[in-house]
Amino acid sequence: MSRPGLTFSHVGFFVHDIARMEDFYTRLLDFTVTDRGQLSGPKGPMDLVFLSRDPDEHHQIVLISGRPQEIPFNVINQVSLKADSLGTLKAMLRRLQAEGVAGIAPVTHGNALSVYAPDPEGNRLELYIDLPWYVSQPLRVPVDLALSDEQIMATAEAHARSLPGFQPRAQWRAEMARRMGLA
Known part of the structure; x- marks a missing residue:
């Protein structure tokens, strides 16, 4: 039983080193890469890696390149x-x-x-x-x-x-x- 209309599906977050993050989530937490690609962003192209542990969910986590270096703490x-x-x-x-x-x-x-x-x-x-x-x-x-x-x-x-x-x-x-x- 859950509220009708919306269910939580996935989260995406910006990363510094997408290859290192992909390795961590796939190797240690058993996520599978379901897709990858590139989109235009406000500061140039952004790489995206889609990860899932559930074949019914295309992605549960999206890793996106372009995390700014100057953020004073992890948001x-x-x-x-x-x-x-x-x-x-x-x-x-x-x-x-x-x-x-x-x-x-x-x-x-x-x-x-x-x-x-x-x-x-x-x-x-x-x-x-x-x-x-x-x-x-x-x-x-x-x-x-x-x-x-x-x-x-x-x-x-x-x-x-x-x-x-x-x-x-x-x-x-x-x-x-x-x-x-x-x-």
């Missing part, structure tokens, strides 16, 4: 990718660590387990799984994903139960559906 807060399991999340963490990616941060948000890591140009990536409960946000606490799945889930649930707003995800979802006029 992308984060790009989030939902993992299909805790096992996948842990495997992606190990893959990023093996690649030598600096600044990796596994955390719990109470209602999700996340791994944050920068891509080669400093865009923050979040790889995450939802947990079967909800807690009030924002919340960010380090978590040890080297523990067994059972230990991680037991620790995450015990922590979440101690936080404001704890409730089963289904209960939270029903309330959001009501507030969105979908119930």
Whole structure:
């Protein structure tokens, strides 16, 4: 169930080194290049690389050359990718660590387990799984994903139960559906 009319589809962002970014997203995060080409831009031609992990989506990420050098900070807060399991999340963490990616941060948000890591140009990536409960946000606490799945889930649930707003995800979802006029 979702609101009719619009669904979120993809994101595009400007990059400095399109080849390096393409390599990172295809090799480490298993995106596939679906298309590439060039368009005219205000400062000359722009190269575009279209990436997807879903054969039903032509692209989920578009990399576009021409990111200005003079931006004083990274304007992308984060790009989030939902993992299909805790096992996948842990495997992606190990893959990023093996690649030598600096600044990796596994955390719990109470209602999700996340791994944050920068891509080669400093865009923050979040790889995450939802947990079967909800807690009030924002919340960010380090978590040890080297523990067994059972230990991680037991620790995450015990922590979440101690936080404001704890409730089963289904209960939270029903309330959001009501507030969105979908119930």
